[in-house]
Amino acid sequence: MQRISTAVRLNRSVMQFDDAAYVRLEKYLAESASLLEGDPDPQEILGDLEQAVADQCTRRLQPNQTVVTLAELEPALLEIGSVQVPGASPSAEPSTPSAPRPLQQISEAALISGVCAGLGRYFGFNVTALRVFAVLLLLLSGGGVILVYVTLMLLMPFAPLEAGSKPLRWLPGKCRTFMEYLRVKFHLATG
Amino acid sequence: MAAESKLAPIRKGLLEFLVLKTVGAKSMYVPDILRRLDGTEFSTQEGTLYPLLSKLRREDLVQYEWQESDAGPPRKYYRLTDSGRAQLTALDEYWNLINRTIAEIGH
Numbered sequence: 001m002q003r004i005s006t007a008v009r010l011n012r013s014v015m016q017f018d019d020a021a022y023v024r025l026e027k028y029l030a031e032s033a034s035l036l037e038g039d040p041d042p043q044e045i046l047g048d049l050e051q052a053v054a055d056q057c058t059r060r061l062q063p064n065q066t067v068v069t070l071a072e073l074e075p076a077l078l079e080i081g082s083v084q085v086p087g088a089s090p091s092a093e094p095s096t097p098s099a100p101r102p103l104q105q106i107s108e109a110a111l112i113s114g115v116c117a118g119l120g121r122y123f124g125f126n127v128t129a130l131r132v133f134a135v136l137l138l139l140l141s142g143g144g145v146i147l148v149y150v151t152l153m154l155l156m157p158f159a160p161l162e163a164g165s166k167p168l169r170w171l172p173g174k175c176r177t178f179m180e181y182l183r184v185k186f187h188l189a190t191g
Numbered sequence: 192m193a194a195e196s197k198l199a200p201i202r203k204g205l206l207e208f209l210v211l212k213t214v215g216a217k218s219m220y221v222p223d224i225l226r227r228l229d230g231t232e233f234s235t236q237e238g239t240l241y242p243l244l245s246k247l248r249r250e251d252l253v254q255y256e257w258q259e260s261d262a263g264p265p266r267k268y269y270r271l272t273d274s275g276r277a278q279l280t281a282l283d284e285y286w287n288l289i290n291r292t293i294a295e296i297g298h
Contacts, residue, residue: 012264032238041245048241048267052221055263081236086207086243 005067011047013054016067024070025053028077035083045083052080104159105152105176107168113175115152118159153179202232208286209233210243211271211279214253218270244269252278 005016008025017025032049036042056076057068103122105114116134120127138145158176161168168176213219213227221240228234247253252275255267271279 036242039242039245040249045241045245048221048245049237051264052237052241055222058263079236081238083242084239086239086246 010050010054012051013058015054015057017073018067018069020070021068021073024073024077028053032083035085039085049080049083053077056080102159103156105156106159107172107176108162108165110169110172110175112149112171113153113179114158114172115149115156118156119152154182206233206235206239207243207247208279208282210240210247211252211275211282214269215271215276215279218256218268220258220266220268224269247275251275 003019005018006022008015008017008022029046029050033042033046036045039045053073053076056079057072060072060076061068101121104118106117106121107114109117109127111117111131116130117127119125120130134145134149153175158179167173209228210224213224219227221237221244224240225235225237244253244255248255251272253269254272255269257265258268260266
Protein backbone atom coordinates (compact mmCIF):
# COMPACT_ATOMS: atom_id res chain seq x y z
CA MET A 1 0.00 0.00 0.00
CA GLN A 2 1.23 3.45 -0.70
CA ARG A 3 -0.14 6.85 0.10
CA ILE A 4 -0.36 8.76 -3.12
CA SER A 5 -1.78 12.12 -2.28
CA THR A 6 -3.15 14.39 0.41
CA ALA A 7 -6.33 16.38 0.09
CA VAL A 8 -5.55 20.01 0.80
CA ARG A 9 -8.05 22.77 1.42
CA LEU A 10 -6.77 25.96 -0.12
CA ASN A 11 -9.18 28.67 0.88
CA ARG A 12 -12.25 27.86 -1.26
CA SER A 13 -10.73 25.01 -3.23
CA VAL A 14 -9.85 21.45 -2.29
CA MET A 15 -7.05 19.80 -4.24
CA GLN A 16 -4.95 16.65 -4.18
CA PHE A 17 -1.21 17.15 -3.63
CA ASP A 18 1.45 14.45 -3.76
CA ASP A 19 3.83 14.29 -0.80
CA ALA A 20 6.67 16.32 -2.31
CA ALA A 21 4.31 19.05 -3.49
CA TYR A 22 2.55 19.05 -0.14
CA VAL A 23 5.83 19.59 1.72
CA ARG A 24 6.85 22.35 -0.68
CA LEU A 25 3.49 24.09 -0.31
CA GLU A 26 3.68 23.89 3.47
CA LYS A 27 7.10 25.52 3.32
CA TYR A 28 5.89 28.31 1.03
CA LEU A 29 2.91 29.11 3.23
CA ALA A 30 5.04 29.02 6.40
CA GLU A 31 7.53 31.43 4.81
CA SER A 32 4.69 33.70 3.73
CA ALA A 33 3.22 33.66 7.23
CA SER A 34 6.55 34.64 8.77
CA LEU A 35 7.02 37.43 6.21
CA LEU A 36 3.58 38.72 7.13
CA GLU A 37 4.40 38.90 10.80
CA GLY A 38 3.40 42.35 11.91
CA ASP A 39 0.82 42.75 9.15
CA PRO A 40 -2.61 43.46 10.66
CA ASP A 41 -4.40 41.03 8.29
CA PRO A 42 -2.15 38.03 7.68
CA GLN A 43 -5.10 35.63 7.54
CA GLU A 44 -6.74 37.49 4.68
CA ILE A 45 -3.53 37.62 2.66
CA LEU A 46 -2.66 33.99 3.34
CA GLY A 47 -6.17 33.02 2.25
CA ASP A 48 -5.72 35.00 -0.97
CA LEU A 49 -2.36 33.34 -1.58
CA GLU A 50 -3.84 29.88 -0.97
CA GLN A 51 -6.50 30.64 -3.53
CA ALA A 52 -3.83 31.88 -5.95
CA VAL A 53 -1.91 28.61 -5.51
CA ALA A 54 -5.08 26.60 -6.12
CA ASP A 55 -5.97 28.60 -9.24
CA GLN A 56 -2.44 28.49 -10.63
CA CYS A 57 -2.12 24.75 -10.06
CA THR A 58 -5.55 24.05 -11.52
CA ARG A 59 -4.53 25.90 -14.64
CA ARG A 60 -1.44 23.75 -14.94
CA LEU A 61 -3.05 20.33 -14.45
CA GLN A 62 -3.31 18.14 -17.53
CA PRO A 63 -6.89 17.28 -18.56
CA ASN A 64 -6.86 13.84 -16.94
CA GLN A 65 -4.56 14.74 -14.04
CA THR A 66 -5.99 15.04 -10.52
CA VAL A 67 -2.91 15.20 -8.28
CA VAL A 68 -0.70 18.27 -8.11
CA THR A 69 3.03 17.50 -8.26
CA LEU A 70 6.11 19.69 -8.04
CA ALA A 71 5.98 19.99 -11.84
CA GLU A 72 2.88 22.16 -11.44
CA LEU A 73 3.55 23.66 -8.04
CA GLU A 74 7.06 25.02 -8.64
CA PRO A 75 6.17 27.17 -11.67
CA ALA A 76 2.98 28.23 -9.89
CA LEU A 77 4.92 29.46 -6.85
CA LEU A 78 7.45 31.14 -9.12
CA GLU A 79 4.67 33.07 -10.81
CA ILE A 80 3.03 34.04 -7.52
CA GLY A 81 6.35 35.14 -6.05
CA SER A 82 7.28 35.47 -2.42
CA VAL A 83 5.38 37.82 -0.18
CA GLN A 84 6.42 41.48 -0.40
CA VAL A 85 5.11 43.58 2.42
CA PRO A 86 4.18 47.05 1.11
CA GLY A 87 6.30 49.87 2.46
CA ALA A 88 8.93 47.53 3.85
CA SER A 89 12.37 48.08 2.39
CA PRO A 90 15.81 46.92 3.45
CA SER A 91 16.72 50.49 4.37
CA ALA A 92 14.10 50.89 7.06
CA GLU A 93 12.34 54.19 6.62
CA PRO A 94 11.30 56.10 9.72
CA SER A 95 8.19 54.29 10.92
CA THR A 96 6.56 57.41 12.35
CA PRO A 97 7.27 60.31 10.02
CA SER A 98 4.66 62.40 11.84
CA ALA A 99 6.10 61.75 15.29
CA PRO A 100 5.55 64.72 17.60
CA ARG A 101 8.42 67.14 17.26
CA PRO A 102 9.68 68.90 20.34
CA LEU A 103 9.25 72.66 20.74
CA GLN A 104 12.76 73.85 20.00
CA GLN A 105 14.53 76.72 18.29
CA ILE A 106 15.90 75.67 14.93
CA SER A 107 19.10 77.57 14.26
CA GLU A 108 19.54 76.26 10.71
CA ALA A 109 16.16 77.64 9.63
CA ALA A 110 16.43 80.83 11.66
CA LEU A 111 16.29 84.47 10.63
CA ILE A 112 17.01 85.67 14.16
CA SER A 113 17.26 82.84 16.65
CA GLY A 114 14.91 80.18 15.26
CA VAL A 115 11.89 80.81 17.49
CA CYS A 116 9.47 81.21 14.58
CA ALA A 117 10.93 78.25 12.73
CA GLY A 118 10.55 76.18 15.91
CA LEU A 119 6.98 77.34 16.59
CA GLY A 120 6.09 76.73 12.98
CA ARG A 121 7.39 73.18 13.08
CA TYR A 122 5.77 72.43 16.41
CA PHE A 123 2.31 73.73 15.52
CA GLY A 124 2.50 72.95 11.81
CA PHE A 125 2.22 76.60 10.74
CA ASN A 126 3.74 78.07 7.64
CA VAL A 127 6.88 79.77 8.96
CA THR A 128 6.72 82.72 6.60
CA ALA A 129 3.11 83.42 7.56
CA LEU A 130 4.09 83.19 11.21
CA ARG A 131 6.90 85.71 10.71
CA VAL A 132 4.64 88.14 8.86
CA PHE A 133 2.17 87.79 11.70
CA ALA A 134 4.92 88.44 14.26
CA VAL A 135 6.05 91.58 12.43
CA LEU A 136 2.44 92.81 12.28
CA LEU A 137 2.10 92.19 16.02
CA LEU A 138 5.37 94.01 16.56
CA LEU A 139 4.01 97.07 14.77
CA LEU A 140 0.66 96.89 16.56
CA SER A 141 1.99 96.09 20.01
CA GLY A 142 4.63 98.77 19.94
CA GLY A 143 7.45 96.42 20.76
CA GLY A 144 5.85 94.03 23.27
CA VAL A 145 6.50 91.16 20.89
CA ILE A 146 10.23 91.68 21.32
CA LEU A 147 9.89 90.78 24.99
CA VAL A 148 7.91 87.66 24.06
CA TYR A 149 10.55 86.73 21.51
CA VAL A 150 13.43 87.13 23.93
CA THR A 151 11.58 85.15 26.59
CA LEU A 152 11.04 82.32 24.12
CA MET A 153 14.70 82.54 23.13
CA LEU A 154 15.56 81.90 26.74
CA LEU A 155 12.97 79.19 27.35
CA MET A 156 12.90 77.15 24.17
CA PRO A 157 15.81 74.71 23.97
CA PHE A 158 17.84 74.62 20.78
CA ALA A 159 17.32 71.71 18.41
CA PRO A 160 20.53 69.74 17.91
CA LEU A 161 22.33 70.83 14.76
CA GLU A 162 21.88 68.48 11.84
CA ALA A 163 25.03 66.54 11.08
CA GLY A 164 26.71 67.82 7.93
CA SER A 165 24.55 70.90 7.57
CA LYS A 166 25.90 74.24 6.39
CA PRO A 167 27.42 76.56 9.00
CA LEU A 168 24.85 78.80 10.68
CA ARG A 169 24.25 82.29 9.41
CA TRP A 170 25.77 85.06 11.49
CA LEU A 171 22.78 86.18 13.60
CA PRO A 172 21.35 82.72 14.39
CA GLY A 173 24.87 81.57 15.27
CA LYS A 174 25.41 84.51 17.62
CA CYS A 175 21.96 84.05 19.22
CA ARG A 176 22.62 80.40 19.82
CA THR A 177 26.04 80.98 21.33
CA PHE A 178 24.82 83.85 23.49
CA MET A 179 21.79 81.95 24.78
CA GLU A 180 23.85 78.88 25.60
CA TYR A 181 26.26 81.17 27.45
CA LEU A 182 23.38 82.70 29.45
CA ARG A 183 21.96 79.29 30.26
CA VAL A 184 25.25 78.03 31.61
CA LYS A 185 25.83 81.25 33.51
CA PHE A 186 22.40 81.32 35.13
CA HIS A 187 21.91 77.53 35.31
CA LEU A 188 18.87 77.58 33.09
CA ALA A 189 17.64 74.34 31.54
CA THR A 190 19.48 73.63 28.31
CA GLY A 191 18.27 71.68 25.33
CA MET B 192 23.70 48.84 -13.69
CA ALA B 193 23.99 51.72 -11.28
CA ALA B 194 20.92 53.55 -12.58
CA GLU B 195 18.76 50.45 -12.12
CA SER B 196 19.31 50.47 -8.36
CA LYS B 197 17.94 54.01 -8.32
CA LEU B 198 14.99 53.23 -10.57
CA ALA B 199 13.79 50.18 -8.63
CA PRO B 200 12.63 52.15 -5.55
CA ILE B 201 10.80 54.62 -7.83
CA ARG B 202 8.86 51.78 -9.45
CA LYS B 203 8.19 50.27 -6.06
CA GLY B 204 6.89 53.52 -4.68
CA LEU B 205 4.64 54.06 -7.68
CA LEU B 206 3.13 50.57 -7.68
CA GLU B 207 0.40 51.59 -5.25
CA PHE B 208 -0.54 54.50 -7.52
CA LEU B 209 -0.61 52.18 -10.54
CA VAL B 210 -2.80 49.67 -8.74
CA LEU B 211 -5.25 52.40 -7.76
CA LYS B 212 -5.27 53.56 -11.37
CA THR B 213 -5.79 50.05 -12.71
CA VAL B 214 -8.66 49.29 -10.35
CA GLY B 215 -10.02 52.78 -10.96
CA ALA B 216 -10.68 52.02 -14.62
CA LYS B 217 -13.05 49.17 -13.79
CA SER B 218 -13.53 46.63 -11.03
CA MET B 219 -11.10 43.77 -11.45
CA TYR B 220 -9.95 40.60 -9.81
CA VAL B 221 -6.28 40.03 -9.18
CA PRO B 222 -5.41 38.10 -12.38
CA ASP B 223 -6.96 41.00 -14.38
CA ILE B 224 -4.80 43.50 -12.52
CA LEU B 225 -1.68 41.38 -13.07
CA ARG B 226 -2.47 41.05 -16.77
CA ARG B 227 -3.02 44.80 -17.08
CA LEU B 228 0.38 45.53 -15.52
CA ASP B 229 2.17 42.66 -17.24
CA GLY B 230 4.77 43.81 -19.74
CA THR B 231 4.90 47.30 -18.25
CA GLU B 232 7.54 48.63 -15.87
CA PHE B 233 5.11 47.76 -13.09
CA SER B 234 4.70 44.09 -13.85
CA THR B 235 4.15 42.39 -10.50
CA GLN B 236 3.09 39.19 -8.78
CA GLU B 237 0.35 37.92 -6.51
CA GLY B 238 2.81 37.72 -3.63
CA THR B 239 3.23 41.49 -3.90
CA LEU B 240 -0.28 42.45 -4.93
CA TYR B 241 -2.33 40.71 -2.24
CA PRO B 242 -0.51 42.33 0.71
CA LEU B 243 -0.76 45.69 -1.08
CA LEU B 244 -4.50 45.30 -1.75
CA SER B 245 -5.01 44.27 1.85
CA LYS B 246 -3.30 47.47 2.97
CA LEU B 247 -5.33 49.59 0.54
CA ARG B 248 -8.52 47.97 1.82
CA ARG B 249 -7.56 48.78 5.42
CA GLU B 250 -6.95 52.37 4.35
CA ASP B 251 -10.45 52.35 2.83
CA LEU B 252 -9.12 53.13 -0.64
CA VAL B 253 -10.36 49.93 -2.29
CA GLN B 254 -13.03 47.41 -1.45
CA TYR B 255 -13.94 44.09 -2.96
CA GLU B 256 -17.04 42.10 -3.59
CA TRP B 257 -17.41 38.43 -4.35
CA GLN B 258 -18.54 37.46 -7.81
CA GLU B 259 -19.36 33.99 -9.03
CA SER B 260 -17.14 32.69 -11.81
CA ASP B 261 -17.96 30.23 -14.58
CA ALA B 262 -15.09 28.01 -13.51
CA GLY B 263 -13.90 27.53 -9.97
CA PRO B 264 -14.70 29.36 -6.75
CA PRO B 265 -16.07 32.91 -6.52
CA ARG B 266 -13.60 35.73 -7.12
CA LYS B 267 -12.83 38.91 -5.27
CA TYR B 268 -13.46 41.89 -7.51
CA TYR B 269 -11.69 45.01 -6.32
CA ARG B 270 -12.85 48.55 -6.97
CA LEU B 271 -12.08 52.04 -5.65
CA THR B 272 -14.01 53.54 -2.77
CA ASP B 273 -14.93 57.22 -2.85
CA SER B 274 -11.86 58.11 -0.82
CA GLY B 275 -9.77 55.89 -3.12
CA ARG B 276 -11.13 57.81 -6.09
CA ALA B 277 -10.29 61.10 -4.37
CA GLN B 278 -6.78 59.92 -3.59
CA LEU B 279 -6.29 58.74 -7.16
CA THR B 280 -7.30 62.17 -8.45
CA ALA B 281 -4.87 63.82 -6.05
CA LEU B 282 -2.08 61.44 -7.07
CA ASP B 283 -2.83 62.05 -10.75
CA GLU B 284 -2.58 65.79 -10.28
CA TYR B 285 0.61 65.47 -8.29
CA TRP B 286 2.07 63.20 -10.92
CA ASN B 287 1.29 65.77 -13.64
CA LEU B 288 2.92 68.44 -11.52
CA ILE B 289 6.05 66.33 -11.08
CA ASN B 290 6.11 65.67 -14.80
CA ARG B 291 5.92 69.36 -15.63
CA THR B 292 8.66 70.16 -13.12
CA ILE B 293 10.90 67.46 -14.56
CA ALA B 294 10.25 68.68 -18.09
CA GLU B 295 10.88 72.32 -17.22
CA ILE B 296 13.83 72.12 -14.90
CA GLY B 297 17.21 72.35 -16.54
CA HIS B 298 15.85 74.15 -19.60
